[in-house]
Structures are given as structure tokens and as C-alpha cells.
Amino acid sequence: MLKKILLGLLTFFAINSLYAEDINLWKKSTLNKILDKGVLKVGLEPGYMPFEMKDRKGRIIGYDVDIAKAMAKAMGVKLEIVPTAFDGIIAGLLTGKFDIIIAGMTITQQRNLKINFSDPYLVVGQTVLLNKEFEQKIKSAKDLDDKKYVITAKLGQTGEIVAKKFFKNAKINTFDTEAEAVAEVLNGKATAFINDQPYNAIFADDKGKGKLVHLDKPLTYEPLAFAIRKGDPDFLNWLNNFLRQIKEDKVVNLHEILYQKWFVDTKWLDKLQ
CATH class of the missing domain: 3.40.190.10 (Periplasmic binding protein-like II)
Structure with missing residues (x-):
């Protein structure tokens, strides 16, 4: 009989302990x-x-x-x-x-x-916005991996990581904002800009229309x-x-x-x- 009582008490305390732990976790939850x-x-x-x-x-x-x-x-x-x-x-x-x-x-x-x-x-995936001047020379992203080309990306974003990973020979320049990075390509100071597909697609159809070419095959799964x-x-x-x-x-x-x-x-x- 005593064993049953002790077992019951142990079970009771164990359940209460778990319940208290759950309550504490909930209180700490964001x-x-x-x-x-x-x-x-x-x-x-x-x-x-x-x-x-x-x-x-x-x-x-x-x-x-x-x-x-x-x-x-x-x-x-x-x-x-x-x-x-x-x-x-x-x-x-x-x-x-x-x-x-x-x-x-x-x-x-x-x-x-x-x-x-x-x-x-x-x-989404990372894609390339290309200065229209290079349209005939660069048919796909892999053609950019050359020391004569300059690629821009936004500092700290995936575009920077992808640029450095896929383009070992090209020069990679990073900027604080997307606007600064893509402006380099628009102004002919850089060859291409790496960023997320939605951003590039919208920019190509807006401010980049007639000036940039969107190589829209994603380089990554993101x-x-x-x-x-x-x-x-x-x-x-x-x-x-x-x-x-x-x-x-x-x-x-x-x-x-x-x-x-x-x-x-x-x-x-x-x-x-």
C-alpha cells in the first residue's frame, strides 16, 4: 500500500514539474x-x-x-x-x-x-542584371567569370555570397544599398549586378528598361x-x-x-x- 502511495506521489510531482516547466517556457516565449x-x-x-x-x-x-x-x-x-x-x-x-x-x-x-x-x-533565386552593352558577349551567368568584368552586390545579402562563390575571377564590388549597386551597372561602371529574382525582374522592367538585360535563370534555390x-x-x-x-x-x-x-x-x- 505504501509503495502505491509513494508511486502516486512521485507521479503527481513529476506531472506538476512538467506542467510548471511548460508554464515557464510559455512565459519566456516571445x-x-x-x-x-x-x-x-x-x-x-x-x-x-x-x-x-x-x-x-x-x-x-x-x-x-x-x-x-x-x-x-x-x-x-x-x-x-x-x-x-x-x-x-x-x-x-x-x-x-x-x-x-x-x-x-x-x-x-x-x-x-x-x-x-x-x-x-x-x-526565389539569385539572378543577374547585365549592362546592355555586354548583351552579345555574355549569354549566360557563367560567362561573367572573367577578370575583365566587374560584378556588384549589396553588402551582407545573399547576392554578395553568391557573387563571391560563383565568380572567382571577376572583380566583386559591394555597396550599402541595392540602388547604389545597380546604379554602377546602369552608369557603365560595372558589368552586372547580382540580386534576388523578384527585385531584378521589377527593376529591369522599370528603371532598367532598354539599359539592362535580365538573365533570369536562377543561380540558386533560396x-x-x-x-x-x-x-x-x-x-x-x-x-x-x-x-x-x-x-x-x-x-x-x-x-x-x-x-x-x-x-x-x-x-x-x-x-x-
Whole structure:
């Protein structure tokens, strides 16, 4: 009889201990803190079309901004955008300046050592914008790997990593913004610019029309995802369920609506600075 009582007590304490541990994990979760504060803080860098950029009135708009708005609405909280330079955005997340990165960030093994990623919300690849002068000489990206060519990319983005990985012989110049990097190609100071496919496709049809050639075969497979701090399974679970909902809902498919708005219909270009 005593053994049964002792066993029952041990089981009771074990269950209570696990319950207390779960409660503590929930209290530490970023999701719980967001709900308590009533604010979702999102880190991103304006200037990456069509994911995040400023309109003529200085407002930050874009695909990622609309995703963030939908996320905050689903949580029942306010949204606060925290503009942050991309090369310092992971440090900003780790030091608690914001709750999540929604900035067209590619999942890489190196980044994954420091932070956790949700399931991908979009898949893109790096492509090449080529100065039209070289249209006859360069038929594919591999032709760029020559010491006589200059390739530009944005500092800290995947384009820089890809440029250095695939083009060992060409000269690689990096810049703080996409605009500066692609301007070098437009002005004839560089041969080509490496960046994400959506950005390059939109730029080629807008400011680069008649001046640049888009070599649109992707060099890489790049899943874009939300980034959060490590050790937060509750927040990660919520984010992945949020993604499934906006992608699979048959009545209002938000994922498809936003894709059409920002990647197919380019009326938003008229709103930019």
C-alpha cells in the first residue's frame, strides 16, 4: 500500500514539474511577450523591392509589410516596424530590438547557427542584371567569370555570397544599398549586378528598361523565411500555423492575393519616391 502511495506521489510531482516547466517556457516565449505588450515589433530594411520600400510620403510599404500587418491582426496586436540596416539585422534581433525579422531573408546554414527560421513563405533565386552593352558577349551567368568584368552586390545579402562563390575571377564590388549597386551597372561602371529574382525582374522592367538585360535563370534555390531567436518553440509553432493558414485558405488566399499585388501587378511603382 505504501509503495502505491509513494508511486502516486512521485507521479503527481513529476506531472506538476512538467506542467510548471511548460508554464515557464510559455512565459519566456516571445509570443507571450508580444501578447502582453500588445505590440508586434518587426525588423526590416526599407529599399528592397517589392518586399519593403518607402513611398513618396515616406511610409514603408511592400509585400513583407502586408504580411506583417496580417500577422499582427491575427495576434490581435498593433504593428511596429523597426527599420534596420540589413548587415546588422540579426544582431538587432538577438539584442531584442524587435521580435522577428520579416525582410526577405534567405535561409542559410550560416544564419541558422545564430537564429531559427520558420517554414519558407516564398522561394526565389539569385539572378543577374547585365549592362546592355555586354548583351552579345555574355549569354549566360557563367560567362561573367572573367577578370575583365566587374560584378556588384549589396553588402551582407545573399547576392554578395553568391557573387563571391560563383565568380572567382571577376572583380566583386559591394555597396550599402541595392540602388547604389545597380546604379554602377546602369552608369557603365560595372558589368552586372547580382540580386534576388523578384527585385531584378521589377527593376529591369522599370528603371532598367532598354539599359539592362535580365538573365533570369536562377543561380540558386533560396527559401525566404521569418527569423526569430533560438529556443522559442511556441512562437515558431504559431508562425508555421499562420503560414499554412494564409497559403491554404480556399476562401481568402492571402498568400496569392499579396503575390498578385506585389509581384504581378506593378501599379505600386507609381507610389515610390
